[in-house]
Amino acid sequence: MAAASTNPTRERLLDAAMELFAQRGFASTSVGAIEQAAGLAPRSGALYQYFAGKDELLVAAVERKLETLDDLGPALELLPLGDLRSELRLLARWNLKSLADRDALTRFVLRDAQRMPARLRRRLFERLVERPYAQVVAWVEQRVGPAAARRTDVHALTLIVVESMAAYTTLRATFGRLPDDVDDDRFVDAWVDLVADAIQNVASRGARDALTRPS
Numbered sequence: 001m002a003a004a005s006t007n008p009t010r011e012r013l014l015d016a017a018m019e020l021f022a023q024r025g026f027a028s029t030s031v032g033a034i035e036q037a038a039g040l041a042p043r044s045g046a047l048y049q050y051f052a053g054k055d056e057l058l059v060a061a062v063e064r065k066l067e068t069l070d071d072l073g074p075a076l077e078l079l080p081l082g083d084l085r086s087e088l089r090l091l092a093r094w095n096l097k098s099l100a101d102r103d104a105l106t107r108f109v110l111r112d113a114q115r116m117p118a119r120l121r122r123r124l125f126e127r128l129v130e131r132p133y134a135q136v137v138a139w140v141e142q143r144v145g146p147a148a149a150r151r152t153d154v155h156a157l158t159l160i161v162v163e164s165m166a167a168y169t170t171l172r173a174t175f176g177r178l179p180d181d182v183d184d185d186r187f188v189d190a191w192v193d194l195v196a197d198a199i200q201n202v203a204s205r206g207a208r209d210a211l212t213r214p215s
Contacts, residue, residue: 009046026108059117070101072098088192136158
């Protein structure tokens with residue numbers, strides 16, 4: 001079997017499969033359709049020169065996509081910027097780009113996650129949810145301070161903060177538009193204001209509690 005990094009036909013099959021799985025679902029996507037979308041003769045058996053079948057192709061397509069996704073770590077290494085809203089704007093822009101880069105993967109997972117082996121679902125959760133959430137939680141804890149972090153459910157707060165952005169991109173992908181045709185600039189502006197206020201309120205409450213706590 002040819003190496004993934006050097007074989008353009010294999011790469012085209014992976015690209016075509018990921019997009020078709022996202023559009024139609026795994027069960028409704030035939031081997032012939034994948035071959036045709038990859039620029040090959042449908043039902044020619046070309047796919048089987050690289051993969052044992054659709055199941056192996058699915059795993060390979062998801063694994064490859066995970067390997068190409070940007071990691072949040074380098075963006076966080078640019079912080080602190082000295083201004084909460086500037087930091088939030090950087091994180092928002094990074095997240096919108098990341099969500100766009102994994103659009104087909106997200107659509108497939110929402111539609112057909114149960115088709116994936118349990119091991120691959122665990123890896124997806126770790127890579128797309130657990131790891132970035134832990135990084136954002138650590139950043140929020142740093143921003144609100146230790147006293148406020150002990151008194152606030154920072155994990156739940158982070159879930160609200162992050163998933164509001166995922167919901168925005170999912171709605172746009174599903175319906176092709178948003179209420180009042182809100183675009184990225186408007187969404188980011190509102191998101192930054194809302195999240196900054198929430199973080200500042202949590203930090204202020206923690207500071208007040210610390211001042212009033214008996215010594």
